[in-house]
Amino acid sequence: MLLVTTPKINEALEKLGRKQKEFISHQELTKLVHDLKQSDLGNDCQYNLLDFITGTQFYHPTKKIIPPSKEYQKMMDDCRALLAEKEYLQMTENLETKKLSLSPGSEWKEVHKMTTSIINVLFSVVAVFVAVFYLGESMQMDIGLRVLISLAGALIVAIAEGWFFTKDWVISDI
Numbered sequence: 001m002l003l004v005t006t007p008k009i010n011e012a013l014e015k016l017g018r019k020q021k022e023f024i025s026h027q028e029l030t031k032l033v034h035d036l037k038q039s040d041l042g043n044d045c046q047y048n049l050l051d052f053i054t055g056t057q058f059y060h061p062t063k064k065i066i067p068p069s070k071e072y073q074k075m076m077d078d079c080r081a082l083l084a085e086k087e088y089l090q091m092t093e094n095l096e097t098k099k100l101s102l103s104p105g106s107e108w109k110e111v112h113k114m115t116t117s118i119i120n121v122l123f124s125v126v127a128v129f130v131a132v133f134y135l136g137e138s139m140q141m142d143i144g145l146r147v148l149i150s151l152a153g154a155l156i157v158a159i160a161e162g163w164f165f166t167k168d169w170v171i172s173d174i
Contacts, residue, residue, distance in 0.1 A: 002059040129154040
């Protein structure tokens with residue numbers, strides 16, 4: 001541990017005939033006090049370590065930062081790329097890829113199947129609306145109430161058909 005020297009420390013160094021310093025270690029300071037006590041200069045006044053330490057500050061030398069070399073940077077980039085590739089392979093090792101090797105004829109069959117299902121859903125919704133609307137007419141209901149009840153029935157059927165349509169669609173993809 002280094003300490004920044006004070007004028008009192010430099011004075012004591014001069015008295016002993018030593019060179020003044022900008023920084024001094026704790027061991028050197030202790031030895032300085034001991035040497036002052038042993039010398040003839042120390043007889044007339046009392047020297048103690050506390051007097052010399054008072055007013056000093058710790059010196060923290062800054063470390064010189066050496067920039068990494070180009071070879072090191074290249075090696076680190078290669079390691080990062082290798083690590084990223086390993087992580088990607090580890091993430092994707094259990095994934096099953098679906099092979100889409102559909103012929104043009106089977107693609108048209110899929111399109112026809114989807115279109116038929118969509119038309120079926122729309123037909124069901126419209127049919128329920130019309131049926132509930134005419135049922136309301138036979139019950140002597142107001143026109144506004146008949147439309148609202150018909151829309152509610154059509155909405156329930158649309159939700160149910162949508163549920164079954166998506167369920168079949170998800171199962172067929174597996």
